[in-house]
Structure formats: structure tokens, C-alpha cells
Amino acid sequence: MQNRHKRKQQHELKRQNNKKSAETISNTKEEEPFPSHARPTPDECRAIRDSLLAFHGFPQEFARYRKQRPSLITLQDKEESSHLINNRDEKNDNGVKVEEEEEEEEEEESVLDGLVKTVLSQNTTEVNSQRAFLNLKSSFPTWENVLAAESKFVENAIRCGGLAPTKAACIRNILSSLMEKKGRLCLEHLRDLSVAEIKAELSHFKGIGPKTVACVLMFNLQKDDFPVDTHVFEIAKAIGWVPPVADRNKTYLHLNHCIPKELKFDLNCLLYTHGKLCRKCTKKSGSQKRKETLHDSCPLLKYCDKLS
DSSP, X not given: OHHHHHHHHHHHHHHHHHHHHHHHHHHHHTSOSOTTOOXXXXXXXXXXXXXXXXXXXXXXXXXXXXXXXXXXXXXXXXXXXXXXXXXXXXXXXXXXBOSOOOSSOOOOOOHHHHHHHHHHTTTSOHHHHHHHHHHHHHHOSSHHHHHHSOHHHXXXXXXXXXXXXXXXXXXXXXXXXXXXXXXXXXXXXXXXSOHHHHHHHHTTSTTOOHHHHHHIIIIISOOOOOOOOHHHHHHHHHTTSSOTTOOHHHHHHHHHHHSOHHHHHHHHHHHHHHHHHOOTTTTOOOSSOOOOOOTTTOXXXXXXXXXX
């Protein structure tokens, strides 16, 4: 009895030490890289959120994740954005336009599913990454099946998403590491950890970088984080939210310091969507079909013009 109590105390002490260590590492890595760069301001973040929401509506692809955040838009936000709510149709209860409400509640995505989905989304289109994930799940009904399979079969299942050998190796490494450390293929324990602990644990997996970790935090763990992909990065530079010398990692650190927590989810989804659909504010072209707009119709051009 005493031995059991002692082991429990030792386990709790170890957990507390690991938490302190994770927070120390996180704080060291996440110091504000541009303390003298005042933008974006909270008011500017809210204004751009509202402008993009009026322009695009809320992206349907992220609606299921937004439903998991029932208190995301506060009463104050609703009042400040009443002109959007009153002048747009097909809104959900949060005053956000969606193309079509789901008739049935979708099953909540597991954290491990979300991590693998994010790995598969790297360097490819959304359509191809979704197809790769569906192929993987249909070929291997459980993650234990994926771990037990030969690499070539996993690669074949996800080949349509590109970089199949690299992504298959990353996924299998995640699974083998989980089985070795936890004895089962599950990441649901992350829901009970702090952001610093989650970042420390996910970063231990080979091939998992800051953007992937941030996506899992925001979409699957409902944490207030702000992933920076290519679209968000290019827009942030174009509208002067970061200095010209900023790289993606420093942009991630800076924006996470500056953007109010309650705006991060909506603003991130809207900037990502806008980056895919509008070439005017970043002055980049691409093979993907984009929304053609008049010169003055891009809601971010006025912020770009300030830098001219």
C-alpha cells in the first residue's frame, strides 16, 4: 500500500517536472521575435476578420471544427459585427455564413486522425490530401493495420497525395513511437495537457514541424493557436503584419503574440481561404482556379496600399 502511494507520488512529481521542462523549452523558443513591430493591432485583426467574412462567408471546409467552439464569437463580437449578420443570409447560430448546414452531427475527429490528415496535407492540394486519407482509412481500417503493413502498401494507399515514401515513413514513425511509449495507438491524452506539453510531445515525432503541431492544436484540440502556412505567410508579409525579413517560423511566433485569442480561429481560416482564392493582395499567380475580382474588390488591398 505504501509502495503504491510512493509510486503515485513519484509519477505525479515526474509529470510536474516534465510540464515545467516543456514550458521552459516552449517559452525559450517562443519569445516575440519582433517586439518593436506594432502590427497587427487587435482592432486591425477584428476589421480584417469582418472584411473577409463579408467577402467569403465562413469556409465550409472548417465549419465542423468551428462547431466544436460554441463560445468562439462572444456577444460583443456579435454586436460589433451586426451589419454582417443582418446583411448576409444562410447564417448559423454564430452569425457565420455557411454554404449548407450538416443535417447530422459529424463524429468528432480523433487527435491521431487529425495529425495524420495534417501530415498528408503537406505540399499538395486539399482534394488530393483528403483522397489520400480516405484511401488510407479504407485500405487499413485501424492504425494497428497501418503499423503492421509493409511500407510499400501504405505508400500505394496515399500516393495520390504526393511524397508517398516520405509521408508513409512519417506516419509509420508516429505509430511505432506511440506504440513503444504508450502501448496503444491513441493521442487523446493530449486533450488533458497544456499547450507547452502538447507542443513538446508532438515535436518529438520525426517530420512533425511547428505548422503541423499548430494545426492539430487549433483544429483537433480546440486551443487558441495560429498556424502559418504559405497562404497566411504571404498575406502577412503583403499587408505588413511582419517585417520583410521575417521567415515563416518567426511569423508564427509574432502573430501568435499579437492576434487576440478569440479571433485566431476565424481569422486563420479566412486568411487561408483568401490566400487560395485571391491573387491580387500577394500578386502571385497559380495553377489553382481563383476567384476573379475587380481591382478594388479585394478587401486586403487597402492594407497593401499602405505599404506602397
